[in-house]
Amino acid sequence: MPNYKLVYFNSKGRAEVVRLMFAEAGIEFEDKRVQEEDWPQLKPTMPFGQLPVLYIDDKPPLPQSGAIERYVARELNFDGGSxxxxxxxxxxxxxxxxxxxxxxxxxxxxxxxxxxxxxxxxxxxxxxxxxxxxxxxxxxxxxxxxxxxxxxxxxxxxxxxxxxxxxxxxxxxxxxxxxxxxxxxxxxxxxxxxxxxxxxxx
Ligand SMILES: N[C@@H](CCC(=O)N[C@@H](CS)C(=O)NCC(=O)O)C(=O)O
The missing domain is CATH 1.20.1050.10 (Glutathione S-transferase Yfyf (Class Pi); Chain A, domain 2)
Structure with missing residues (x-):
């Protein structure tokens, strides 16, 4: 399994479904919750200036909650099988x-x-x-x-x-x-x- 780091704010929002998939599948991941005061500095370093972003080993970071959800669903068998x-x-x-x-x-x-x-x-x-x-x-x-x-x-x-x-x-x-x-x-x-x-x- 790759190393996963999910970066989001301290809320459920657009990251929680991914967290739920990791939890259900028993996959360890870093649940990085950015504090509001740190965001202005971090924002320009994110692929499209928004969160969530998923880091998968040393691959280019993956933004967009929909893309992250679909990727994780496929990887961890929450994709319905067809x-x-x-x-x-x-x-x-x-x-x-x-x-x-x-x-x-x-x-x-x-x-x-x-x-x-x-x-x-x-x-x-x-x-x-x-x-x-x-x-x-x-x-x-x-x-x-x-x-x-x-x-x-x-x-x-x-x-x-x-x-x-x-x-x-x-x-x-x-x-x-x-x-x-x-x-x-x-x-x-x-x-x-x-x-x-x-x-x-x-
Ligand atoms: N379509 C994007 C929208 C991402 C988005 O709107 N992220 C918000 C938090 S839910 C954000 O990063 N807000 C801070 C900002 O835009 O500076 C997705 O689904 O990931």
Whole structure:
């Protein structure tokens, strides 16, 4: 196994699904959390001036959370085992990215932030989750895409975890996905990771 170093801020954000894959697979990695005050100095040294970035041995650093997630999923068998399964996994991740990006987390005007969040939930996030819940329930499978845990299950778990910040009861609106998230959280390696990870809301 290569040496992995994942550089991000001290939050779950765009790095947590990768951390969850490493945890589930039992892969040691350096979880480098950059402090806000150190960021201005570090930023120009990053490939595209943003985080996360994954360092893999002495290879050129890999930025972009989506690229990192897909690479790690392939390496550690969270890819569903076929190109088609991987495409469906990609689809789930892209939907989550699309609807998640509608939430104005960085908006400083509180009224605008509240209105933007309401719009994101009602017009983007709830409709997407209604569809995913319906399809998953009809399929009656244990996991979202394949016969085993994939990146898609972990991405849904992570989304539902951080969505609590904008809707405290978010995932309970989707009983089948809620049950999936509970199964994910109960997996021994994930459970241990969740108990020990730094406590951050996002
Ligand atoms: N598309 C990129 C977006 C990366 C991104 O927006 N990173 C933010 C943190 S979530 C960042 O580095 N912000 C600090 C900055 O841009 O200076 C990805 O998915 O990795």
């Amino acid at each position: 190109s088609l399964a991987f495409a469906y996994i990609d689809m789930v991740c892209n939907v989550l990215e699309d609807v998640g990006s509608k939430v104005p987390f960085m908006e400083e005007d509180e009224a605008k932030k509240a209105a933007g969040t309401k719009d994101a939930l009602e017009n983007h996030i709830y409709p997407a989750f209604d569809k995913i819940e319906k399809k998953f329930k009809e399929g009656g499978e244990e996991f979202l895409i394949a016969k085993r845990l994939t990146l898609a299950d972990l991405a849904i778990f992570h989304f539902s975890d951080v969505a609590r910040v904008i809707d405290a009861n978010f995932i309970t609106k989707y009983p089948t996905l809620d049950a999936l998230c509970k199964r994910v959280a109960a997996r021994p390696s994930i459970k241990k990771y969740l108990e020990n990870r730094p406590k951050t809301p996002l």
